[in-house]
Amino acid sequence: MFELIGVAPQALFGQLLLGLINGAFYAMLSLGLAVIFGLLNVINFTHGAQYMMGAFGAWMLLNYVGIPFWGALVLSPIIVAIIGMIIERTLLRRLYHLDHLYGLLLTFGLALILEGLFRRQYGSSGLPYDNPLPGGTNLGFMFLPNYRGFVVIASLVICLATWFVIERTKLGSYLRAATERPDLVQAFGIDVPRMITLTYGFGVGLAALAGVLAAPAYQVSPTMGSNLIIVVFAVVVIGGMGSIMGAIVTGFGLGVIEGLTKVFYPEASSTVIFVIMAIVLLIKPAGLFGTAK
Amino acid sequence: MRFAAILMAAASVLAVTASAQAQTPVKVKIGVLTDMSSLYADLAGPGSVWAAKKAVEDFNATNKSLQVEVVAADHQNKADVGTSVARQWYDVDGVDMIVDTPNSGVALAINTVTREKNKVFVNSGAASSDLTGKQCSPNTVHWTYDTWALANGTGKAVTKNGGDTWFFLTADYAFGHALERDTSEVVKANGGKVVGNVRVPINNADFSSFLLQAQGSKAKVIGLANAGGDTINSIKQAAEYGIVSGGQKLAGLLIFLSDINSIGLKTAQGLNLTSAWYWDMTDANRAFAKEFSAANGGKYPTMVQAGVYSGVTHYLKSVAAIKSAKDGAAVVAEMKKMPTDDKLFGKGEVRADGRQIHPMYLFEVKKPSDSKGPYDFYTLKATIPANEAFRPLDQGGCPLVKKT
Numbered sequence: 001m002f003e004l005i006g007v008a009p010q011a012l013f014g015q016l017l018l019g020l021i022n023g024a025f026y027a028m029l030s031l032g033l034a035v036i037f038g039l040l041n042v043i044n045f046t047h048g049a050q051y052m053m054g055a056f057g058a059w060m061l062l063n064y065v066g067i068p069f070w071g072a073l074v075l076s077p078i079i080v081a082i083i084g085m086i087i088e089r090t091l092l093r094r095l096y097h098l099d100h101l102y103g104l105l106l107t108f109g110l111a112l113i114l115e116g117l118f119r120r121q122y123g124s125s126g127l128p129y130d131n132p133l134p135g136g137t138n139l140g141f142m143f144l145p146n147y148r149g150f151v152v153i154a155s156l157v158i159c160l161a162t163w164f165v166i167e168r169t170k171l172g173s174y175l176r177a178a179t180e181r182p183d184l185v186q187a188f189g190i191d192v193p194r195m196i197t198l199t200y201g202f203g204v205g206l207a208a209l210a211g212v213l214a215a216p217a218y219q220v221s222p223t224m225g226s227n228l229i230i231v232v233f234a235v236v237v238i239g240g241m242g243s244i245m246g247a248i249v250t251g252f253g254l255g256v257i258e259g260l261t262k263v264f265y266p267e268a269s270s271t272v273i274f275v276i277m278a279i280v281l282l283i284k285p286a287g288l289f290g291t292a293k
Numbered sequence: 294m295r296f297a298a299i300l301m302a303a304a305s306v307l308a309v310t311a312s313a314q315a316q317t318p319v320k321v322k323i324g325v326l327t328d329m330s331s332l333y334a335d336l337a338g339p340g341s342v343w344a345a346k347k348a349v350e351d352f353n354a355t356n357k358s359l360q361v362e363v364v365a366a367d368h369q370n371k372a373d374v375g376t377s378v379a380r381q382w383y384d385v386d387g388v389d390m391i392v393d394t395p396n397s398g399v400a401l402a403i404n405t406v407t408r409e410k411n412k413v414f415v416n417s418g419a420a421s422s423d424l425t426g427k428q429c430s431p432n433t434v435h436w437t438y439d440t441w442a443l444a445n446g447t448g449k450a451v452t453k454n455g456g457d458t459w460f461f462l463t464a465d466y467a468f469g470h471a472l473e474r475d476t477s478e479v480v481k482a483n484g485g486k487v488v489g490n491v492r493v494p495i496n497n498a499d500f501s502s503f504l505l506q507a508q509g510s511k512a513k514v515i516g517l518a519n520a521g522g523d524t525i526n527s528i529k530q531a532a533e534y535g536i537v538s539g540g541q542k543l544a545g546l547l548i549f550l551s552d553i554n555s556i557g558l559k560t561a562q563g564l565n566l567t568s569a570w571y572w573d574m575t576d577a578n579r580a581f582a583k584e585f586s587a588a589n590g591g592k593y594p595t596m597v598q599a600g601v602y603s604g605v606t607h608y609l610k611s612v613a614a615i616k617s618a619k620d621g622a623a624v625v626a627e628m629k630k631m632p633t634d635d636k637l638f639g640k641g642e643v644r645a646d647g648r649q650i651h652p653m654y655l656f657e658v659k660k661p662s663d664s665k666g667p668y669d670f671y672t673l674k675a676t677i678p679a680n681e682a683f684r685p686l687d688q689g690g691c692p693l694v695k696k697t
Contacts, residue, residue: 124334125552136533142505259502262502
């Protein structure tokens with residue numbers, strides 16, 4: 001059957017697995033975006049820059065402080081999240097009562113500034129970061145680098161845990177309630193503004209965590225976020241703005257579709273996601289998992 | 294009041310005649326059109342602007358006949374942005390010459406505009422050998438390197454060392470296609486075979502899928518017909534997927550000093566590469582590198598930035614010789630007539646097709662333990678003499694070359 005489509009089954013399995021690995025990054029980034037949009041109603045364009053800061057954080061911790069990858073995996077997202085919360089407290093908060101567009105402009109501007117600062121300091125071609133898990137396993141149909149295997153498992157665990165917290169726990173129910181009727185939730189004695197700050201910090205932390213995971217696999221460079229963020233926005237739109245499960249499923253799904261395109265028609269691999277986005281928007285404008293408001 | 298006005302008028306008349314007697318310097322405006330912010334910004338970009346200004350400064354120290362101004366712009370790797378900057382510069386701002394311009398797609402567009410406006414284009418950053426081949430122009434000089442020279446250096450060396458089956462990972466635009474084409478020819482001419490290729494969109498982050506296809510092809514050599522960030526990611530990820538330890542060899546066809554810095558010697562060691570210039574070869578180069586590094590945050594100059602210095606120097610000498618920068622074709626004709634000679638590229642010439650001729654060098658990337666300081670990356674393996682380094686004049690299909 002596989003010979004019919006002109007690709008050996010081994011190559012196909014390999015590509016499917018690779019798609020999942022890329023999908024893991026899409027899923028983690030779009031999850032953060034979805035959480036922030038779902039609860040704050042802010043389209044966070046700084047997300048790409050925060051992903052980049054996560055990777056740079058790991059590099060700085062290693063080169064200036066001597067903290068290896070595993071420590072950075074915890075520390076760097078926390079540091080970036082704190083910076084994110086400061087941004088939320090001082091800047092974003094002032095825009096909640098205005099149209100979405102203002103939040104978008106602010107975050108987009110911040111992204112450009114952050115990227116420019118890092119480019120000025122570290123140049124555009126990136127910095128080396130050693131692989132913490134060198135070597136790999138031969139699966140028979142492909143050679144799976146240990147590190148990539150770790151990325152898939154780690155991101156699946158993180159995604160599912162986030163989904164569980166938001167959809168199945170009491171804290172999650174407060175969060176969801178606060179998006180619908182902040183005034184009522186506040187009346188029950190819950191500090192809504194603090195919750196929003198923490199949520200933004202959490203979303204940003206997820207982006208930074210994806211950045212740390214990306215550091216050994218890709219180059220640590222100031223433009224790494226802006227190259228990826230457009231695709232991630234497409235993923236969020238396809239999945240449905242603000243839908244947690246939608247972001248996870250479409251993240252992994254589109255990673256696989258993109259992976260397959262790289263085999264059958266590599267020239268289109270950078271555009272296939274946008275073609276899918278256009279089709280989905282025509283058929284289901286709210287996205288695959290979104291609900292029309 | 295009236296008396297004062299008459300006095301002032303008289304004074305200004307006197308001033309004009311005085312300066313005319315002191316021989317007014319010829320005004321020249323140079324535009325550095327480059328990638329200031331994206332994947333090629335470290336190998337050209339602000340460093341190229343510095344190199345152009347440095348060339349002007351050094352020229353002025355010995356020759357006072359020109360009054361030179363340097364401006365710069367970012368082409369964002371888009372041919373349409375590059376073209377509109379060039380038109381604005383040529384039509385409105387009085388720019389006489391454009392220099393650098395990495396990205397072959399943009400460079401080919403600037404080549405056309407420059408010819409149409411009869412200005413001068415000295416290219417250092419782009420690679421496509423078409424600039425001095427089918428698309429050669431009486432207004433363009435291609436300075437530092439090209440795809441033919443890279444293929445002839447790295448491609449030949451690797452094929453002759455037993456790497457006789459190739460699979461190409463090609464950047465999907467003018468540059469990648471030209472590099473793949475020129476390298477395939479060299480591989481075949483040396484008894485090798487090309488078993489496959491894959492065209493990858495530019496500025497791609499993840500190469501694992503393409504690397505897996507290359508791995509599946511069983512080719513002995515994986516030729517990387519890409520540049521900048523794309524090359525960095527391919528080499529880094531090839532290490533991750535055990536391609537080199539699995540017995541396949543990587544041939545980076547275009548690798549810059551800045552790329553090695555970004556990959557790290559640990560991953561890059563042992564790579565073969567072809568370059569037109571390396572900072573640690575002569576005292577003059579080392580002095581230039583030291584000054585460059587002090588002015589550019591510790592970075593060291595790449596061959597592209599050195600080429601900008603060298604190209605601008607030769608351009609200024611030619612303008613000084615004919616005492617005008619206005620007729621682009623005339624300046625380029627003078628650049629071809631006058632032998633090139635500067636402290637970085639040494640003695641050479643500009644051929645009828647616009648190709649500047651100098652030796653090319655085959656380097657190997659050092660082991661981390663052999664590297665003694667910042668940017669101490671290469672060991673010289675072979676020098677390709679100037680007369681063999683570039684495509685023979687009669688094989689490029691350039692209409693400017695008279696058939697004999």
